[in-house]
Amino acid sequence: MLADSPSSAWSSELPPRVSRGMRGGVPRERRRRDRRKLRIAHFTTLTGSAGIWGPSSVNSAVLAASEINKRGGILGREIELVIHDAGDAPEDLARTAQDLVTGEDADVILGSHMSAVRVSLRQTFKGRLPYIYTPIYEGGECTPGVLAIGETPPRQARPAVRWLAEHRHACRWYLIGSDYVWPWLSHRAVKRYIADAGGQIVGEDFVRVGEHDHSRYLERIRTTRPDVVFISLIGLDGIVFNRSFGEHGLGSRILRLANCVDETVLLGIGADNTTNLFAASGYFASVATAHGEAFRAAYHDAFGAFAPLPGSTAQSNYEGLYFLEAIARRAGTLDLRSLCAAAEGAVYRGGRGALGMHRQCVEMPIYFAEADGFDFRLRERF
Structure with a gap:
């Protein structure tokens, strides 16, 4: 071991x-x-x-x-x-x-x-x-x-955006990601996919890696009332954000599509804070x-x-x-x-x-x- x-x-x-x-x-x-x-x-x-x-x-x-x-x-x-x-x-x-x-x-x-x-x-x-x-x-x-x-976004994010638009009638989107190249370029592509699905962007923020105070972003989400929050926060930052999202009572009202969430991240978020959280990936440990x-x-x-x-x-x-x-x-x-x-x-x-x-x-x-x-x-x- x-x-x-x-x-x-x-x-x-x-x-x-x-x-x-x-x-x-x-x-x-x-x-x-x-x-x-x-x-x-x-x-x-x-x-x-x-x-x-x-x-x-x-x-x-x-x-x-x-x-x-x-x-x-x-x-x-x-x-x-x-x-x-x-x-x-x-x-x-x-x-x-x-x-x-x-x-x-x-x-x-x-x-x-x-x-x-x-x-x-x-x-x-x-x-x-x-x-x-x-x-x-x-x-x-x-x-x-x-x-x-x-x-990559075309294979992973595009069909996920389309699925939420078709099955959950998602139209209004807010994007939040860590402030570096992967979220920057991923968001650029995701915005095109949202537009293709007939949706609109109501807000976008990039957060410094390691920043765990998300109160102002959660308030923007509460104010703009998106149907979906698209999340590309890395690792522990995503855990802290999603915990706060659930603890602020937003999980029951707003969908989340996470760009990089697996079972390790779920354990950190906690079972009480994962309501309406979706993810797309080439591998899940729970998929048989x-x-x-x-x-x-x-x-x-x-x-x-x-x-x-x-x-x-x-x-x-x-x-x-x-x-x-x-x-x-x-x-x-x-x-x-x-x-x-x-x-x-x-x-x-x-x-x-x-x-x-x-x-x-x-x-x-x-x-x-x-x-x-x-x-x-x-x-x-x-």
């Missing part, structure tokens, strides 16, 4: 070697690198607002590495994971990224963190290292070497599929019944390594250009089942669900 604090190394009895990363550009421990192994620098957020997904994200990556290593690794090389906290200060992350490149201390980058971090890191890794970015994001990533496999159930069973076998539940964000880390395995097998090499060429049309399997990449986007089913206490009840599949 994994048992350590978020800022320290994860060690496990599972087969893959998991090492400490770096903080502030200074190695926590120096290890002679074994070039026969495939070193994957895993940038995942362990601190800050998005840190709530950190433990289960690391667990999910460790599980995938373990399974792949048992089959001989990737192109015969055992995976070695090195964890880096993507919640570190931007200047520290930039220094760490540059050290990895100049020191040739990583073969592949696996990223599960905020888009603002990706926008910063991709400048360093561009054209040098394969960079697999796994969670939901705003779409449009075309930086050479960056392969994004998460949900053969691949999803197999992933959850393997996860709990490895880490125990009380390990943090892997929702969509965490599962994407598992899927990211299987995506890497698939394109490496297809390319027959870990050469950057060959891997990127092999990604187009590649099919791989993870907790969401068999998925394929087309035109730099992964094609996947999207599940539309309504919160039911600490769980989700499936409403539609898009």
Whole structure:
């Protein structure tokens, strides 16, 4: 089982070697690198607002590495994971990224963190290292070497907006998101989808990451009386907002469509505050599929019944390594250009089942669900 604090190394009895990363550009421990192994620098957020997904994200990556290593690794090389906290200060992350490149201390980058971090890191890794970015994001990533496999607004948000317009007669929308690139660009797209569905925007706000006083935004919502509040607040910020939303008595009167809510976030919100809360995602732990159930069973076998539940964000880390395995097998090499060429049309399997990449986007089913206490009840599949 994994048992350590978020800022320290994860060690496990599972087969893959998991090492400490770096903080502030200074190695926590120096290890002679074994070039026969495939070193994957895993940038995942362990601190800050998005840190709530950190433990289960690391667990999910460790599980995938373990399974792949048992089959001989990737192109015969055992995976070695090195964890880096993507919640570190931007200047520290930039220094760490540059050290990895100049020191040739990583073969592949696996990223599960905020888009603002990706926008910063991709400048360093561009054209040098394969960079697999796994969670939901705003779409449009075309930086050479960056392969994004998460949900994007056209596939995820557009049908959800249409469903609420058709089935709940939603017309008036208020948008609130964290103040960085993912919500900015996602909202731009969502506004088009709302207009296409015959709706109108009655308000929009962007909130500083880490800001937990939402009283003025809740008052605006109360005043403008929207039918739906579209929420793209990240991690803990979304938990605090949705708690306050429910505690202010707004949940019974106003629908919510959350852009990045999974079972981990629901636990934080609390069952009493999830009334009329909807979410769309390529993966829910509560949606029964053969691949999803197999992933959850393997996860709990490895880490125990009380390990943090892997929702969509965490599962994407598992899927990211299987995506890497698939394109490496297809390319027959870990050469950057060959891997990127092999990604187009590649099919791989993870907790969401068999998925394929087309035109730099992964094609996947999207599940539309309504919160039911600490769980989700499936409403539609898009």
